[in-house]
Amino acid sequence: MKHRPLALLGTMLLGTGLAGCSSSGGQNAGGPTVLDVWLMRDSVSEAFQKEFEAGFEKDHPGIDLKIQIQEWEGIGEKVTAALAGNDAPDVIEVGNTQVAQYAQSGGLTDFSGKVGELGGDFWLEGLAEPGAWEGKQYGIPYYAANRVVIYRTDLFAEAGIDATKIKTREQWLAATEKLNKDGVQGIYLPGQNWFTLAGFVWDEGGDLAVQEGSTWKGALDTPEALRAMDFYQRLQALGKGPKDSDESRPLQAEVVAKGQVAQVIATPGGAGVIAQKNPELQGKLGFFPIPGKTADTPGAVFTGGSDLIVPAAAENQDEAYTFIKELAGDAWQKKLALAMSYVPNKTNLATAVASDPGAATMAVGAANGHATPNTPQWAAVEAKNPIKDYMTAVLIGRDPRAEAAKASQSITTTLNSGS
Known part of the structure; x- marks a missing residue:
């Protein structure tokens, strides 16, 4: 269910075509680590993507960031195939209510020990709750949208x-x-x-x-x-x-x-x-x-939105965490919210969209956000x-x-x- 950012409101996996998975880039000979990331269509604008890539690589010169934009149609099967293979991307954006499906297979990295460092005390419940499975945090809140x-x-x-x-x-x-x-x-x-x-x-x-x-x-x-x-x-x-x-x-x-x-x-x-x-x-x-x-x-x-996950088979675990820490961190969350009229992933960042009437109203409701049964x-x-x-x-x-x-x-x- 995506009415622009709300494709994530639905957990039904659309489409039947299985696209080929892109292999993780790994380490360039004598160069920076290539970090493969899948983000979804319309979750970032082209301008924001370019700004983030430039800023990230400037701050982390040892990482060569490769973001691939994926289509929502058929993404469920594509992610499932990636998690089951040995060539999964390092980071994947998924709908917040889809995390449980992928975590059940045992193919995701557990971030439970990083929740405090990532500001988990302020995460929107509607993103954080469905990002957890059986007491462990696999999905890191990325952005939210609601009615x-x-x-x-x-x-x-x-x-x-x-x-x-x-x-x-x-x-x-x-x-x-x-x-x-x-x-x-x-x-x-x-x-x-x-x-x-x-x-x-x-x-x-x-x-x-x-x-x-x-x-x-x-x-x-x-x-x-x-x-x-x-x-x-x-x-x-x-x-x-x-x-x-x-x-x-x-x-x-x-x-x-x-x-x-x-x-x-x-x-x-x-x-x-x-x-x-x-x-x-x-x-x-x-x-x-x-x-x-x-x-x-x-x-x-209902809090629609996305979480970020890391496949357990991903080659570059440390670099993947660095990426998540940046994109889900306060500085880039504020920029993303303004650029895309989203609700930031933390309640204490709601004022970041004060200048956008629609997003500011959305942020008020997001404080009482919920998810479908996990x-x-x-x-x-x-x-x-x-x-x-x-x-x-x-x-x-x-x-x-x-x-x-x-x-x-x-x-x-x-x-x-x-x-």
Whole structure:
């Protein structure tokens, strides 16, 4: 699921083609060590990549950095093949929720002893938690992105609503209901936006699935998750979003660009797409964090983003760690956040994006970021995605408890199938 930086929101491995792996460069005869790194498409701009390479090699003249940009499609199989072979790159960027799949094979370097040195006390939980597996830290947080509310400043002004004062979910509902008149949709929220539902579930103290000993159990039928779905249903009813599709069918940006839609839940980059499709909305789009249950805490959000991993078979372990320490370090994190409108990997760096309204709003929400259940089998849940079917069933009037029990059982079966 990548809506620009959010390709990482999904753990489903896209594509079936297996591309050849690039071998590690190793040591040039009498020269610097060649360090092979795989970064993903759109995680860095060409300008940032050039700046980082020049700065890194200046500070570390014994390393010749070779960054290869990889495509998201088919990357899961490509990484799996690399980890199983003897010619793996030295560092690989992966989606934060994909780390468990690779760690399970035993093919990753354990960085547990380096967490303190890397500033782990300040890591975003939504990046650090899925980067760990069975008590060991394999993935080092790289950058994050999450959803915010993008709103029409002109429609809010006409309705007499100050977006900066919307701090709680009940205030949000009241404002949205006020906006929902005279041909304006208070919010465009498709019925299967399950990442948004997940945030409400976490707000209520629940989860999508819970681990009980060595087994997993779907948790959509818990009181917490049922309360979350009830709130989702109330919010969704204040717009004309379809009950049986997600945010990609049709594309949310296109809907907002065409009509009188007051709000949409998306990553900040969506505002640029909206304005591109309808130039009249340029300068009329603002941002605020998804409100929480109480005013003192922003709404929980799914943290999409990337972690950096090192294959256990990589030839240049010390140099790989040096690379990670630099790219995940404070100086380059600040530059990356500004260059790409990302959230830095640490909570104490949030002020680095203060000058970027969308990224700054995203950083507020990121402080309450979460990840999907940390198990290699979660990708299989998303492939079937009973959560989407459950949401549609409730929105068209079926019994929430019965449908939640059905979806939870499907999640339970998939997570414990081992396939």
